[in-house]
Amino acid sequence: MTIRVEGELRNKQQMRTERSANRLLKAAAEIVVEGGVAALTLASVGERAGYSRGLVTTRFGSKGNLLRALVERMTKTWAAAHVEPRVRGKSGLDSLLEMMREMREQMSRSPEEVLALQVLLFDALNPGSVTRPPIVEYNANLLRSVESSIEAGMHDGTIGSDLDAQREARWVLEGIRGIGFHWLLEPDDYDAVAALTHLIEVVEARLGVS
Incomplete structure (x- = not known):
């Protein structure tokens, strides 16, 4: 008892x-x-x-520990809770598209957190920022995840085999980062959800095998 x-x-x-x-x-x-x-x-x-x-x-x-915890909540914790279940068992192309769709849903579900992540991304440009190490790690992991999905798609036939996976992965990530920048710059006027929806459509059309 x-x-x-x-x-x-x-x-x-x-x-x-x-x-x-x-x-x-x-x-x-x-x-x-x-x-x-x-x-x-x-x-x-x-x-x-x-x-x-x-x-x-x-x-x-400390403030540094708080910021690092915030980065982890918006990256690793979010990915484990929301991205991994969506992409499990999916083809290479579908896993990439599902990850991007979850990003879009996160924009609608928790806009403050997504915008906060954009702020921390730019703060990490400062070499002395406490957010730089976890943000650099997050960015590298996201790039590897996108590249792995593209490579898997090239292997399973859902993505063209003649593409450069690393170059295409960087292009996708640059598109996501660009959307984040514009949303942060004009949070009340820029439709980030619509912009990411368009990017998802472009990625599917560009990478998918017709």
């Missing part, structure tokens, strides 16, 4: 921890979109989320 009660208490504590961490990271994303990385402080995140600065410090320790 005691073991069961202790287990229930641990589960409740874990749920509270996850809930507060999610609220803090959501608040951090909103602040980054509104004022950039410079506007982000542990105190501002705690206030926005309805918690104390002390809780933010306990959860993340």
Whole structure:
């Protein structure tokens, strides 16, 4: 009986921890979109989320750790939860298209987080930025993922075998990055969802075997 009660208490504590961490990271994303990385402080995140600065410090320790956690939430955690289930078992071309479709759905589902990621992408251009290492890793992993899908498609016949997989992968990623830049520049006027929909159609037409 005691073991069961202790287990229930641990589960409740874990749920509270996850809930507060999610609220803090959501608040951090909103602040980054509104004022950039410079506007982000542990105190501002705690206030926005309805918690104390002390809780933010306990959860993340520093602004750098908070930013790295935010990058991971918007890249690795998102990919594991939303992209991997969609692409599993798909052909090379379909896996690439499904990944891009999930990006498009994420724009509609969590626009603040996607815009925050764009801010962090540009912040990483600064060699001294704490976001540079995780962003460089994310960018490289995404490029490899796109290239792997193209190579798989060339092997399974869904993508033309005469293409240069690395060059095509860079072209796809450049298109995605361009959309992110325009959306960040004009968040209220630029239709990023429509732009990505068009890019998906172009990728399918360009790479697919007719």
